[in-house]
Amino acid sequence: MVSIVSTVAYLGLEARSVEVQCQIAPGMVGFAVVGLPDKAVAESRERVRAAISSLGLALPPKRITINLSPADLPKEGSHYDLPIALALLAAMGLVDAETLAHYLVVGELGLDGKVAGSPGVLLAALHASSRGMGLICPSAQGPEAAWAGQIEVVAAPDLLALLNHLKGQTHLRPPEPGIVLEPVAGPDLKMVKGQETAKRALEIAAAGGHNLCMTGPPGAGKSLLASCLPGILPDLTPAEALEVSMISSVAGNLEGGRLVRHRPFRSPHHSASMPALVGGGARVRPGEVSLAHLGVLFLDELPEFQRVVLDSLRQPLETGEVSVARANNHVTFPANFQLVAAMNPCRCGHLGDAALACSRAPRCAADYQAKISGPLLDRIDLHVEVQAVSAADLVLPPPAEGSAEVAGRVRRARQIQDVRLHGEKARTNAELDGEMLKDSATPDDAGQKLLAQAAEAMRLSARGYTRILRVARTIADLAGAETVGRIHIAEALSYRRQPPRN
Known part of the structure; x- marks a missing residue:
C-alpha cells in the first residue's frame, strides 16, 4: 500500500505541487528518502523517527521508502518533515489517508514531536487555496496562513494534537489573520x-x-x-x-x-x-x-x-x-x-x-x-x-x-x-514606457524644443532621454499640470548627472 500526502516545493515566489509517497514493504529494514532531496530533507528521516517515537510508537521493522514526486524537482528545506510523518502514519494505518487527501501539509518536526515553523507558509496557503484544499501548518504560522482567504487552516502545535484533531477526538481552533502593523515613525x-x-x-x-x-x-x-x-x-x-x-x-x-x-x-x-x-x-x-x-x-x-x-x-x-x-x-x-x-x-x-x-x-x-x-x-x-x-x-x-x-x-x-x-x-511614472510614455509625457512645443536641444548638448542616451520625460511627468503631476511644459523639462534636466568638476 502506498499512502500519499500533498506538499509544495518553493521556486522563488512559485509553489510547485509535490506528492509525498510512502511505501512500507517487506525486506531489509531501512528508511530511505528519494526524489532529489537536499541534506535538510534527507535528515528528516531522523527527525520523523524521533517525533513518532515521542508518541510511544515504533516504526515497523520493514523497508520504508519515501518518494518525493516529481523526482526531478529539487526539494529543499525542513518543511517536508510533517508531510513525511503523516504519510508514514497513514501507511501504518494510524491516520485516515482519505482525510489527508483534502490537505496540503508543511512544517518542521522537533525530536519531541513539536511542529516548528518553516519559511514559505503564506505561499503554501495560497497554493492550497488555488487547488481547493485545506492547509496543515505549524501553529506559530497559522495567522500567516489565514491571510490566504477562504481556506481551512489547521495550525498544529505538535504531532499528537494534530493526530487527535484528524481523528475527531479534539478540535484545533482555526487561526485568525495576523495583525497589520502600524508604521514606525522615522526621521521627519x-x-x-x-x-x-x-x-x-x-x-x-x-x-x-x-x-x-x-x-x-x-x-x-x-x-x-x-x-x-x-x-x-x-x-x-x-x-x-x-x-x-x-x-x-x-x-x-x-x-x-x-x-x-x-x-x-x-x-x-x-x-x-x-x-x-x-x-x-x-x-x-x-x-x-x-x-x-x-x-x-x-x-x-x-x-x-x-x-x-x-x-x-x-x-x-x-x-x-x-x-x-x-x-x-x-x-x-x-x-x-x-x-x-x-x-x-x-x-x-x-x-x-x-x-x-x-x-x-x-x-x-x-x-x-x-x-x-x-x-x-x-x-x-x-x-x-x-x-x-x-x-x-x-x-x-x-x-x-x-x-x-x-x-x-x-x-x-x-x-x-x-x-x-x-x-x-x-504602477508609477518611473515605469512609463512605449505608448504610455508617449501619450502621457509628450511635452508641449516649447518643452519639446528644449528637450531636443538638451539631448544634443548633453549627448543623452535613449534611456536618459526617456528618463527625463518620466521625471518631467512627475514634476507636472506635483504641480497639477495636465501637459508637460518647458518648465517641467528644465527642472528634470537639472537633475541629470554632471561630470566631475575639473
Missing part, C-alpha cells in the same frame, strides 16, 4: 536644515518612484535625507502588502503573520556580496533587491560596494525582477524597487573645499567616481549635489514644512498616476 524632514534642492529631489523621487543619487561631503545629511523617504511614501495597497509579505514569508522574515502596510526600506552594508544583494546561495533565497520590492533600497557609500555587485543591479533596475540561475535550478524573484544612493564626491570627501581637499584633487574625484559604471549611473533618474551644512544653518529654527506636508503632495501625485495607469502594468 523638519530635522533637515537647509538642503532645499535635495528635499525637492526627494519629493520628486517619492512621487514618481524614481531612482535618486545624492553626492556631497561627509556630514551633509545624505543618510538623514534617505531615512526620511519612507515617511513621505504612500502606504502599500492591500494587494501590494500581500505581495511584499510573500517575499518575507519565503525569506522567513514574516513573524506571527504580521503584515505591514509601510513600504520596505533596506540598507545593506557596502561589504554585501552579490548573493546577499540580488539573491542566491546554496539554497536560493531572495536578496536585498527583492526584500526591497515595492519599497526603497538605500546604498550608502555607493563607490565602496564591489563594482561587480553594483553592476548586478542593472538588470533588476530595468526589468523589475531578478533571475538567479543555478545548474539545477532557475529562480526568478520580483525586484521592483526604488534605488536611493549616497556617495562622497571623492575618497577624502572634500572636493571643492581648498582647505580640506586632498593633494590629488580633482583627479581623486574622477578615480573615485569611476568605480561606478556609466550604465548604472544612466539608470538613476535624479542626481543631486548635497552641500555642506554651515554652523549658521544649524542654529536656524526647524523648517515650517515637514514630512506630513510633503507626503500630502506625494499622495496627490500618486493618485493622479493611479487614474492614468488604471488597468496598466506600470
Whole structure:
C-alpha cells in the first residue's frame, strides 16, 4: 500500500505541487528518502523517527521508502518533515489517508514531536487555496496562513494534537489573520536644515518612484535625507502588502503573520556580496533587491560596494525582477524597487573645499567616481549635489514644512498616476514606457524644443532621454499640470548627472 500526502516545493515566489509517497514493504529494514532531496530533507528521516517515537510508537521493522514526486524537482528545506510523518502514519494505518487527501501539509518536526515553523507558509496557503484544499501548518504560522482567504487552516502545535484533531477526538481552533502593523515613525524632514534642492529631489523621487543619487561631503545629511523617504511614501495597497509579505514569508522574515502596510526600506552594508544583494546561495533565497520590492533600497557609500555587485543591479533596475540561475535550478524573484544612493564626491570627501581637499584633487574625484559604471549611473533618474551644512544653518529654527506636508503632495501625485495607469502594468511614472510614455509625457512645443536641444548638448542616451520625460511627468503631476511644459523639462534636466568638476 502506498499512502500519499500533498506538499509544495518553493521556486522563488512559485509553489510547485509535490506528492509525498510512502511505501512500507517487506525486506531489509531501512528508511530511505528519494526524489532529489537536499541534506535538510534527507535528515528528516531522523527527525520523523524521533517525533513518532515521542508518541510511544515504533516504526515497523520493514523497508520504508519515501518518494518525493516529481523526482526531478529539487526539494529543499525542513518543511517536508510533517508531510513525511503523516504519510508514514497513514501507511501504518494510524491516520485516515482519505482525510489527508483534502490537505496540503508543511512544517518542521522537533525530536519531541513539536511542529516548528518553516519559511514559505503564506505561499503554501495560497497554493492550497488555488487547488481547493485545506492547509496543515505549524501553529506559530497559522495567522500567516489565514491571510490566504477562504481556506481551512489547521495550525498544529505538535504531532499528537494534530493526530487527535484528524481523528475527531479534539478540535484545533482555526487561526485568525495576523495583525497589520502600524508604521514606525522615522526621521521627519523638519530635522533637515537647509538642503532645499535635495528635499525637492526627494519629493520628486517619492512621487514618481524614481531612482535618486545624492553626492556631497561627509556630514551633509545624505543618510538623514534617505531615512526620511519612507515617511513621505504612500502606504502599500492591500494587494501590494500581500505581495511584499510573500517575499518575507519565503525569506522567513514574516513573524506571527504580521503584515505591514509601510513600504520596505533596506540598507545593506557596502561589504554585501552579490548573493546577499540580488539573491542566491546554496539554497536560493531572495536578496536585498527583492526584500526591497515595492519599497526603497538605500546604498550608502555607493563607490565602496564591489563594482561587480553594483553592476548586478542593472538588470533588476530595468526589468523589475531578478533571475538567479543555478545548474539545477532557475529562480526568478520580483525586484521592483526604488534605488536611493549616497556617495562622497571623492575618497577624502572634500572636493571643492581648498582647505580640506586632498593633494590629488580633482583627479581623486574622477578615480573615485569611476568605480561606478556609466550604465548604472544612466539608470538613476535624479542626481543631486548635497552641500555642506554651515554652523549658521544649524542654529536656524526647524523648517515650517515637514514630512506630513510633503507626503500630502506625494499622495496627490500618486493618485493622479493611479487614474492614468488604471488597468496598466506600470504602477508609477518611473515605469512609463512605449505608448504610455508617449501619450502621457509628450511635452508641449516649447518643452519639446528644449528637450531636443538638451539631448544634443548633453549627448543623452535613449534611456536618459526617456528618463527625463518620466521625471518631467512627475514634476507636472506635483504641480497639477495636465501637459508637460518647458518648465517641467528644465527642472528634470537639472537633475541629470554632471561630470566631475575639473
